Ligand SMILES: Cc1cc2nc3c(=O)[nH]c(=O)nc-3n(C[C@H](O)[C@H](O)[C@H](O)COP(=O)(O)OP(=O)(O)OC[C@H]3O[C@@H](n4cnc5c(N)ncnc54)[C@H](O)[C@@H]3O)c2cc1C
């Protein structure tokens with residue numbers, strides 16, 4: 001029996017059942033839910049297809065569109081929750097990712113809900129760059145009869161808070177859509193606001209012409225094996241933890257091999273989410289500032305009571321800093337230096353960015369002691385800290401090559417919650433599991449046409465997904481060529497997966513490898529320099545239809561690579577600056593310039 005087919009106790013004659021089995025096997029989970037509602041609509045209309053079909057189909061055509069723009073999955077998950085709630089209320093609803101939406105779909109929606117996160121410095125998620133250009137440009141859709149509402153996800157530690165949500169809200173209104181709900185700008189703890197917004201969104205949509213039955217009412221919903229997800233992680237075993245840089249390298253980089261059976265049916269381009277535990281040394285340093293509170297003392301935060309040690313070890317961020325705690329500590333300590341860090345001017349924003357990259361909660365408590373009489377009690381401190389978030393890692397393997405394993409390439413961060421936890425568990429004699437889940441990254445995929453060439457730019461740990469790409473293309477016999485740009489500081493100590501790349505070159509799985517070791521000579525050389533040096537070939541590959549992928553550092557590498565690509569287009573294609581920008585935007589819009597940067 002296929003995954004989507006029906007169990008035996010269904011009141012249908014064998015022929016009808018076989019037909020239904022056949023039909024169901026072709027549908028995605030979303031298609032199955034829609035069909036369930038559609039068929040229920042027919043049943044409620046007394047089985048009279050014509051009227052019911054027409055009404056239900058009309059609801060589907062002029063239905064509700066949920067648009068998600070997400071980098072690390074939060075917006076996508078909230079969009080999915082909204083879809084479930086709307087479907088349960090009987091609405092025909094479709095979820096579409098920003099990478100896949102077009103103007104026609106936007107205009108066709110009677111009701112448009114958007115959930116968007118903000119990335120970089122107030123930028124949209126990578127997958128939404130094409131949509132942003134569309135909405136800001138001359139070809140922007142004009143809405144006539146569309147109602148809309150926007151939920152923005154963000155982090156108030158960033159100066160441009162929820163900028164992406166603000167942009168969509170403004171654009172939809174300016175382009176003629178009618179605002180159904182006030183925009184929500186949500187901070188890191190957004191669960192309660194999201195729940196309220198979903199309820200308000202469902203209430204804001206006009207009742208469907210034919211009320212479909214809530215999916216939950218169907219007792220014969222097929223049991224589909226769910227991916228492990230953020231809210232349902234699984235314990236996975238660490239099979240290997242191997243340092244892959246020399247000991248004198250500036251930073252340890254570790255190759256991990258984890259078990260990945262049921263619930264981890266990943267594709268090249270996907271990431272693994274890992275729930276960390278905070279380092280015990282940092283937990284102890286933070287607890288030491290809570291005037292003698294014991295780690296097993298129960299403390300209430302929000303709706304929950306847990307031992308202090310559990311809050312600090314498993315529930316809240318203490319290795320990463322955020323504005324609410326820093327503002328409170330600046331106030332309690334009276335330290336001018338800390339006050340300057342949380343100052344809301346543009347200069348303050350730059351100071352904050354630099355500061356959070358180099359310190360954690362324990363460091364701040366120690367360096368900027370509170371004034372007498374302003375000591376923290378445990379509940380106050382916990383309230384100022386943020387919930388612990390999982391860390392994402394690009395998957396560095398293809399299931400076609402490694403079977404039920406997931407490989408990761410992780411740079412160790414000093415006192416890093418996840419990188420430290422993985423290393424500690426990976427090298428422990430017993431209990432070497434971590435809580436993990438699959439984070440799909442559907443906008444970062446190999447070309448569907450295996451004869452297309454791919455160009456991969458992945459310095460440092462950015463090379464991880466390209467190990468997966470090369471494995472996959474090798475295993476599936478893809479005929480397109482593969483070109484990798486890799487960079488690190490030193491050839492001798494930091495050439496990640498050197499032997500594998502050399503073998504891949506030898507056996508034809510990799511066609512070209514260009515290397516940039518920045519500190520092996522007086523003049524620093526980076527991957528973007530190699531791109532410029534190889535401009536003629538690069539242009540020729542791209543003109544021939546190659547897809548271009550960039551992974552790794554978002555702050556410096558990705559913008560520098562972008563600038564180098566514009567130079568290549570100007571130099572080789574004879575394009576003016578604006579035309580080169582339009583060319584690169586078009587490459588992104590047609591999913592031939594894809595980035596996964598962090
Ligand atoms: C989509 C995506 C894919 C990713 N893929 C990979 C990957 O393949 N390999 C990989 O190694 N990482 C990857 N990352 C980064 C990863 O998710 C973590 O951010 C990183 O491992 C640090 O997490 P941590 O819990 O160990 O450190 P944290 O506990 O988050 O940080 C501890 C301290 O170190 C500082 N810090 C954080 N990150 C860094 C850093 N990179 N360098 C220096 N200091 C830092 C912080 O400011 C903090 O003070 C990816 C991120 C995303 C969003």
Ligand SMILES: Cc1cc2nc3c(=O)[nH]c(=O)nc-3n(C[C@H](O)[C@H](O)[C@H](O)COP(=O)(O)O)c2cc1C
Nearest residue numbers: 070071072073074075117118120122154155161162
């Ligand atoms: C690298 C990075 C940059 C971010 N930049 C911003 C920002 O400029 N403004 C903001 O409000 N939030 C910012 N955020 C916070 C995200 O918007 C927030 O974590 C959101 O929940 C992510 O949702 P997603 O998983 O759907 O991408 C940033 C997060 C990351 C990881």
